[in-house]
Amino acid sequence: MATQKHHFSSQINWSGGRNSIGQLNTGTIHSAISVPSSMSGPGEGTNPDEMLLGAASTCYTITLAALLERNSIVIRDFKVQSEGVVDVTDGIFNYESITHHLYLKLGENANAHEMDLARRLAEKAETSCMISKAIKNNVLVSADIHIEK
Template identity: 30%
Template structure:
């Protein structure tokens, strides 16, 4: 797939990966990382799944706004997207895998239209494209 890149950003992880730090090239992100308590860590820092869920939620909401406007049903400013990322053992290879549950709150339309708009955003969102077929995903809409 050829991409006409208009923006790039890099971040550097140091220390122990999940037990270290991550800093973006701009310095806007400068975080201590700690595994969550559920994975044996202290839970006192951020973690890759938290960062991924934040980026995915913001990107998906942008995709929802763009695709709904193109479809002639712009979403209200009260619309939100919550992305819940899970991590666990992958029984196929013994490693780890991710899950993503995407919940779009789209007030002002009926349930069927909300789900249609959420599915349209899922088809358009770069994070969804990047993970499609690679992690288990669900997309639900509420009104």
């Protein structure tokens, strides 16, 4: 079996202490970064909490899209709204959970088997996504699945 590796890189320019504002540059992301205002920071640009949530959400979405496509499930509408919860106890920040709220509308002619398969694939996507696997046992990741035709 052939092995293929993909490399990604980022660069951060940062000056100062905790409440400074930096600049993040990756392949396509160019953003100011700082501690969010809800955590007593300047709230400029994005932050690690939003970026982890975005990574988990996009990974779940793309993984599910690939699974649905491979199984020839016709989709009329596909939305994922994700929520991350960070707990702060005694000044210690802990990314507690991520919940993906999936709203999926199948083709008008979808049968019971396709509806069940779509649900099973939505559950599988949450455990198959490489970001979910990377944070497993540290952050509780779940999917709240709503499927209709």
